[in-house]
Amino acid sequence: MDRNTEKHCLPALNAHLPPGTQFLQMAGVGEQVKSLEHAHALWDSLDGLGVDRRGLIVPLGGGTITDLAGFAASTYLRGVACWSIPTSLLAMVDASIGGKTGINFQGLKNRIGTFTMPTGVSIHPGFLNTLPEREWRSGLAEHIKHMLIHADGCLDGVELLEPNGTDWTELAKSLSLSVRIKSDIVKRDTTETLGIREHLNFGHTVGHALESWALETGQDVRHGEAIAWGMQISLKMSELHADCPNLGAGSCDEIIDLLRKVVPLPSQVPSAEVLWKFMLTDKKNQSGTVHEVLLNGIGQPLSGIEIEFGALESAIAELT
């Protein structure tokens, strides 16, 4: 856990934990948690506690904690069981589902990691009561992404969802749909080799480039904020792309408006040239080309589309 989830989430869980449970609080909070230093500290603590291969690691936190702990668990003693308890919206609908674990390295997002399915995931929406609004909105970006890339997706009422509103039924329904969509995609292409899981990267080539730039320059950008902005650029690139005739200008702009209403734009963004430099280092790219997921209409993502610098430049120009 981190200091926030220790304060806000651990008390509700405490009564359910077996005797002998040991607690580890990470020194950092937020994206800095996903570092080699934190992984090292976690391995060190597991060693110190004498955790053996029958041990169970339970990340209690947002996506940074589930990514870090999942990675540490999958590598410690060649793999110790990990049961995630996500506490942010983003971790509930996305980060804790699908078995991608990892840390950032050399200033690049998720550079080191594993594909390791958690032993289990428990989702308790009640934890969202204490989630700050900015984090809630960041999570909504990934939720909207799921609704855009899958035939079962539904955007109705997304902007009305609230973390501590009275309508738990609507929220639970939306969370379940998001989890089901992500699980369905992951089941069909667990290790991202068939081009299907790549659909989940919609908005992420640009979004990760923005995050890597933010890490390098010390800017404060949440993952979901970067992805929401990345999706807007991908949508504009789709609208201008010959392979996406089904995405009309009207629906493209409607989705962009929804994204802008729900997730605030980052206060600063780099130039197209700077973004491009980071996009060239994306894991999904081969030999100096940039690949992006585009959207040929709602529920019709297209993966592995090679894009040119000019397409990025025009999309950014159209958005600003």
Ligand SMILES: NC(=O)c1ccc[n+]([C@@H]2O[C@H](COP(=O)([O-])OP(=O)(O)OC[C@H]3O[C@@H](n4cnc5c(N)ncnc54)[C@H](O)[C@@H]3O)[C@@H](O)[C@H]2O)c1
């Ligand atoms: N593995 C995957 O498939 C996957 C998918 C999507 C995103 N991610 C990763 O997830 C990370 C982002 O996750 P995040 O947005 O959850 O960030 P986070 O873990 O930093 O959590 C956001 C903030 O909310 C606090 N918090 C969490 N739960 C809380 C609660 N219930 N009450 C009060 N405060 C709470 C945290 O302490 C933190 O300050 C990124 O690093 C991203 O790359 C991974």
Ligand SMILES: [Zn+2]
């Ligand atoms: Zn993401």
